[in-house]
Structure formats: structure tokens, C-alpha cells
Amino acid sequence: MTDSERTITRVSLHDELVGRLRDLIVEGELPPGGKVPEKQLCTDFGVSRTPLREALKVLASEGLLELHPNRGATVAKLTLEDVDEMFPVMGSLEALAGELACRNLTDESLAELRALHYQMVLHYHRSELAPYFRINQEIHEKILDIAGNATLSSLHRGLSGRIRRARYVANMSKARWAQAVEEHERILEALSSRDGPRLGDILRSHLANKAEVIKEGLAADTGEKRRSA
Amino acid sequence: MTDSERTITRVSLHDELVGRLRDLIVEGELPPGGKVPEKQLCTDFGVSRTPLREALKVLASEGLLELHPNRGATVAKLTLEDVDEMFPVMGSLEALAGELACRNLTDESLAELRALHYQMVLHYHRSELAPYFRINQEIHEKILDIAGNATLSSLHRGLSGRIRRARYVANMSKARWAQAVEEHERILEALSSRDGPRLGDILRSHLANKAEVIKEGLAADTGEKRRSA
DNA sequence: CTTCTGGATTATGCATTCATTATGCGGATG
DNA sequence: CATCCGCATAATGAATGCATAATCCAGAAG
Numbered sequence: 001m002t003d004s005e006r007t008i009t010r011v012s013l014h015d016e017l018v019g020r021l022r023d024l025i026v027e028g029e030l031p032p033g034g035k036v037p038e039k040q041l042c043t044d045f046g047v048s049r050t051p052l053r054e055a056l057k058v059l060a061s062e063g064l065l066e067l068h069p070n071r072g073a074t075v076a077k078l079t080l081e082d083v084d085e086m087f088p089v090m091g092s093l094e095a096l097a098g099e100l101a102c103r104n105l106t107d108e109s110l111a112e113l114r115a116l117h118y119q120m121v122l123h124y125h126r127s128e129l130a131p132y133f134r135i136n137q138e139i140h141e142k143i144l145d146i147a148g149n150a151t152l153s154s155l156h157r158g159l160s161g162r163i164r165r166a167r168y169v170a171n172m173s174k175a176r177w178a179q180a181v182e183e184h185e186r187i188l189e190a191l192s193s194r195d196g197p198r199l200g201d202i203l204r205s206h207l208a209n210k211a212e213v214i215k216e217g218l219a220a221d222t223g224e225k226r227r228s229a
Numbered sequence: 230m231t232d233s234e235r236t237i238t239r240v241s242l243h244d245e246l247v248g249r250l251r252d253l254i255v256e257g258e259l260p261p262g263g264k265v266p267e268k269q270l271c272t273d274f275g276v277s278r279t280p281l282r283e284a285l286k287v288l289a290s291e292g293l294l295e296l297h298p299n300r301g302a303t304v305a306k307l308t309l310e311d312v313d314e315m316f317p318v319m320g321s322l323e324a325l326a327g328e329l330a331c332r333n334l335t336d337e338s339l340a341e342l343r344a345l346h347y348q349m350v351l352h353y354h355r356s357e358l359a360p361y362f363r364i365n366q367e368i369h370e371k372i373l374d375i376a377g378n379a380t381l382s383s384l385h386r387g388l389s390g391r392i393r394r395a396r397y398v399a400n401m402s403k404a405r406w407a408q409a410v411e412e413h414e415r416i417l418e419a420l421s422s423r424d425g426p427r428l429g430d431i432l433r434s435h436l437a438n439k440a441e442v443i444k445e446g447l448a449a450d451t452g453e454k455r456r457s458a
Numbered sequence: 459c460t461t462c463t464g465g466a467t468t469a470t471g472c473a474t475t476c477a478t479t480a481t482g483c484g485g486a487t488g
Numbered sequence: 489c490a491t492c493c494g495c496a497t498a499a500t501g502a503a504t505g506c507a508t509a510a511t512c513c514a515g516a517a518g
Contacts, residue, residue, distance in 0.1 A: 050279065050473065053500090061291060063383075086380050088381070096320075149314045149317065150314060151315050276502085299471075
């Protein structure tokens, strides 16, 4: 009885908890700025406090939580300053990813990206925001994947995770949305022509525009009371 | 982010352990690829296993350790593939830092950088490798600092920490050293003229050359036995 | 003599327990 | 009546104990 099909607990309890808690934070189940109820989560997950606290430490090192000594952990809330800081970095990372992706872009991968792109455009024309976001995320992740740089993907994933929950509140305007789709058209063009530097530039400005959308959403969300589910 | 005045060792024990262990790993006290003796470290630091294991989880999430389920933790060793992955990312991050730094570069900061630079050149002419490395590191960190982007600094610090221990084994050749100093001359030029894009390009290629040095050092270190004491 | 197998030892992973600290409430005092 | 101090309670941080799994060594068999 080896570990072949025993994937219930992926690797370890604490590692599973990290993923579960990250989902809770990203999905907004744990409101930003709110305290993290250690005991409550223990009973919810049916685990002891030790693996949970280990998970909290990891999430804190990722920047999703803030640990206050002897005062528990709180969900790190995304400020406008954070977005201003993170998106230039995201832009640089994605620009690098774009350049790398263009180098080892196969026809198959390009076809997959094209399929994703037009599916996303379809969701745009149908004004289906959630599916649009999902495909959008998939496209960016796929570019990271094609880039084939695990370190790059890891850093990007970390930043993206911190931003993703803010993206849920981002009701972008029609104009912004159209602009984003247009930029994705150019992204696909650059990919098709394997123009790495150009793709990098497009991604960088694309991310900068995304930052504006997020910031507008955050500004609109200021003072808003969060409805928990 | 909110570590403005909270950076003092407030969160004792566990956070202290993270720092201590990080130093042990970076300084090579814990050999790359070697197992992490949990009990030994507990007695060394005079703490229990719980905070130490929490620290191990954090360091693992930072990429300095690898946790094997039920098989303990090992120090992540830097492979050539890792260096190939990390340095393009470092290059992008530093390039961004350079651009940002040029925007808000004061005359004072420039003067400080210039002082550091010439002090480093002095160490170069005296063939003092260790001080040269230290000042070198300081210059790059100062550019990050001037950039004023905490997220960027944090990511860079994480990657730099993983590489730093490999830099100790990097006996670069005279030619490489001269090239590095020459590149730093151009870095100072770009800073003086506040040419952000140019500084970014220089830093990117500078990092690429650094990668070659590290890789040469790693290749020379392959199969080397750790010197006892 | 070498190899395989089985047991023992040790380390790791999680739960329970203990101690310390922060916070809230109540009473006393100005 | 308001404010401040002290106590109690609850929560967090650390330690120890227990169970499980892996590794190492020894003995036996080929």
C-alpha cells in the first residue's frame, strides 16, 4: 500500500491547510483586515492548532497574513499603495515571461492560447464577467507556464494570489473592459509573431492598466461593508 | 508594508529562529543538500521543536529548505538550472528597481552610491574579495532601497538570499572581476544621468554576467567535499 | 561471502497541555 | 459622573508527549 492513490491528504496536513486557508483568504471568506479565528478554523478543519499555526506562519511569510505578537493574525488588506507597488513588479515579471514564452512557443501552445483568447472574447461579448476573469487568468498563467521558469511562476503566483481577491471587487467600466480585450488582441498578435520584446512591452502596459482598474475598484470599495457570503 | 517601526525583534522566538536559521543556511553552516537535524538545532538554540518546526515551514516556503514528508527537511541546493531560472528574474527585478530609482534619485542618494562605488573599486584594486562583495551587495540593495518599492525589495531579497551562499564559492576570474567593475562604472554613469531605461538594461546584462560567474563557481564546486572546519 | 529480511531505534508529525499576555468588565476613587 | 486600576477570562505562543513511519543494523540463508 504505497502512496500511489492516497491523495486525500496531498502531502502533509499543514501543506493541505496552507492551500485551504489560501483559498479562504483569496475568496474573501476571511475578510481583509479581520482577525483569523484560530480555534474556529481548527474545529472547522478538524485539525489541531499546531499544523494550523504552521500554516499561518507560511501564509504570513507569503504576505497574505500579518502576525501580531500575542495578538493573533489578521488578513493583510490590500491598500492602494500595495497595488501601486505590486503591479509594476507584476508587469516586469510578466514581461519577462512574455519574452521567455516567445522563445519556446510551440504551435500547439500558440493554438491553445488562441483558443483561450477567443473564448475569453466570447465571454466579453456576452458580458460574462466571472468566466472572462477566469479565462483571462488562465491565459496569463499559460504564458507563465510556457515561459518554463518555475521561479518566475512562483513569484508571479504569489503576487497574483494577493491581488486576486481584490479583483473580485473590480467592477471595471465598459471602456476599461474594451481596452483590456484590445490589449489581449495585441498580446495574441505578439505571440503569433513571436515578438518577445514587443510582447513584454504590451504585457507591461497591460498590467499597468490592470492596476488602474484594481485601484478604481479599491477606491470604490473604500468604506464599504463586506458581506460575508 | 506595515513593518515601518515594527521591524524590531518583536515577534520573538519563532521569528528570531527564522532569521537565525536563514543565516545558518546562507553562511553554509548547514550544507546544501544535507539534512536539517531538528533535535540538534533544538538543543543548540535552546528552544522546543514547535517554534523550530514553524520556522522550518517558513524557510521552506521561501525556497531555502525542502520538506520531504516523513523524511525531514533538507537544505535546498542550488543547481545550475536554478541559477538559470533565478537570474533572469533577478535581472528583471533589478532593471525595474533601476528605473524606479532613477525617478526618485536625490543628489544625496547619488552621492552615497558614488561613495559606495568608489569604495568598492578600491577593494577591487586591492583584490579584497570579501569587502568587494559586501559593498557590491550594498550598492544593489541601495538601488532597491531608493526605488522605494517594498514588494520589489522583498522579492529581490528572497532570491538574493537563496543565491548568496553560492556566491561564497564564486571565485571569479580576473577578467570577470574587471568586467563586473566596468559594468558598475556604467551603472554609476546611468545613475548620474538618471537614465532609467539605460540603467535597467545595464543591470539586466550585469545580472546575466553575474549568473555566468555563479554558474562557473557552481560547476567548479561540483563534487567538492566540504572542508572540515 | 554476500544479500535479504526482520526487528529495533530514532526521528518526525500531530495532539494535548501549560504558561503568558491582552482585553474586557467591574468596582473604587477623585 | 467619569476615570483609572485591578482582576478574571479567553486566546495565543511554546513545550511535551504519543503514535507512526523510515532507516539502520544484525542475523540467517543461499
